[in-house]
Amino acid sequence: MFTQTRSPHIAHVPMRATVARIETLSPTFRRFTLTGPEISTVADNRLDQRFKILFPVPGVGLDAMPPGDDWYLAWRQLDNSVRPVMRTYTVREVRPEAAEFDVDIALHGRIGPASAWALDARPGDELIVCVPHTGFEGDIHGGVDWRPPAEARRILIAADETALPAVSGIFERLGPEVRGTAIVEVPHPEDAAAISAPPEGVRLIVVARGADPVGSRLVPTVREAAASLLSAAPGGGAQEIEDVDIDQVMLWEVPHDLAGNPLGHAPFFAWLAGEASPIKELRRFLVSEKGVDRHSVAFMGYWRAGRPEMT
Numbered sequence: 001m002f003t004q005t006r007s008p009h010i011a012h013v014p015m016r017a018t019v020a021r022i023e024t025l026s027p028t029f030r031r032f033t034l035t036g037p038e039i040s041t042v043a044d045n046r047l048d049q050r051f052k053i054l055f056p057v058p059g060v061g062l063d064a065m066p067p068g069d070d071w072y073l074a075w076r077q078l079d080n081s082v083r084p085v086m087r088t089y090t091v092r093e094v095r096p097e098a099a100e101f102d103v104d105i106a107l108h109g110r111i112g113p114a115s116a117w118a119l120d121a122r123p124g125d126e127l128i129v130c131v132p133h134t135g136f137e138g139d140i141h142g143g144v145d146w147r148p149p150a151e152a153r154r155i156l157i158a159a160d161e162t163a164l165p166a167v168s169g170i171f172e173r174l175g176p177e178v179r180g181t182a183i184v185e186v187p188h189p190e191d192a193a194a195i196s197a198p199p200e201g202v203r204l205i206v207v208a209r210g211a212d213p214v215g216s217r218l219v220p221t222v223r224e225a226a227a228s229l230l231s232a233a234p235g236g237g238a239q240e241i242e243d244v245d246i247d248q249v250m251l252w253e254v255p256h257d258l259a260g261n262p263l264g265h266a267p268f269f270a271w272l273a274g275e276a277s278p279i280k281e282l283r284r285f286l287v288s289e290k291g292v293d294r295h296s297v298a299f300m301g302y303w304r305a306g307r308p309e310m311t
């Protein structure tokens with residue numbers, strides 16, 4: 001069992017979680033409602049708050065994971081044969097009064113341990129979640145990468161299904177003054193049912209790729225939408241950006257200073273998240289072709305086709 005004494009200096013702590021309910025949201029998405037003795041202390045930051053799930057090792061479970069807040073080191077020191085698989089997900093709705101929170105998982109077959117777990121899971125199944133907790137006394141938990149400059153009133157969001165839960169969380173916290181476009185690529189047209197309604201000033205475009213490669217609908221749709229968005233918020237001139245080898249390193253840049261404040265001061269902010277290859281292409285398009293200030297573009301490779309998540 002985990003200790004119930006939580007360090008006020010550690011932002012994310014491990015907790016046991018039990019599947020309370022499973023709901024099918026769309027052909028691709030299942031919502032898992034998680035509960036447990038400590039789940040009422042999960043911080044409700046919404047936006048794109050990420051967290052880690054440790055999935056049970058088949059035939060071994062989760063018990064090899066020692067208790068304590070210093071979970072990452074403890075996890076790394078475990079022998080491969082008993083180390084739970086760790087993957088990254090997004091906190092959806094948090095209901096502290098019911099000691100529940102939701103995570104929406106995109107099913108992509110049995111090729112990954114997380115997706116395989118999601119296909120087979122039943123109420124009562126257990127996980128370990130490493131989540132931001134309310135007992136933390138620091139300023140920000142970390143793991144929220146929606147950090148637009150205060151001046152940003154015009155936004156562009158581009159995402160595939162893995163970032164759809166994050167887009168929903170962002171929609172739920174956006175002010176009515178924000179204008180812009182969000183483009184989300186999903187496998188099936190019916191997956192649009194899994195996303196929250198955007199605020200009034202934001203146009204949501206959901207594109208379905210069917211059996212075509214990931215990004216094949218996202219990239220052209222963003223290019224088209226950017227034409228009108230950027231004529232209203234022009235960039236400062238094309239900039240050279242360094243090449244990132246997305247097969248070797250994680251594609252991830254969220255411009256902010258050491259205190260977590262955004263670096264950009266432009267009225268435009270772009271947030272790009274999903275499979276690394278289209279996200280890399282879209283970043284280059286915005287910064288090198290359209291001249292958007294690189295400090296106004298956050299880009300995150302949430303996964304890489306053909307590779308397990310780098311943990």
Ligand SMILES: Cc1cc2nc3c(=O)[nH]c(=O)nc-3n(C[C@H](O)[C@H](O)[C@H](O)COP(=O)(O)OP(=O)(O)OC[C@H]3O[C@@H](n4cnc5c(N)ncnc54)[C@H](O)[C@@H]3O)c2cc1C
Pocket residue numbers: 050087088089090091103104105106107108111112113114115116161162163165166301302303304305306307308309
């Ligand atoms: C910050 C962050 C937040 C995230 N939030 C969510 C979330 O809320 N919901 C969600 O569903 N995902 C989310 N993801 C993506 C999720 O972590 C990855 O999809 C993860 O790789 C799934 O693990 P797995 O064990 O199923 O597959 P892995 O073992 O990691 O990969 C096995 C194979 O599956 C492929 N693969 C992985 N994901 C997909 C996919 N979605 N479609 C097709 N092929 C895939 C890999 O390329 C690899 O070939 C998030 C990722 C990040 C970084």
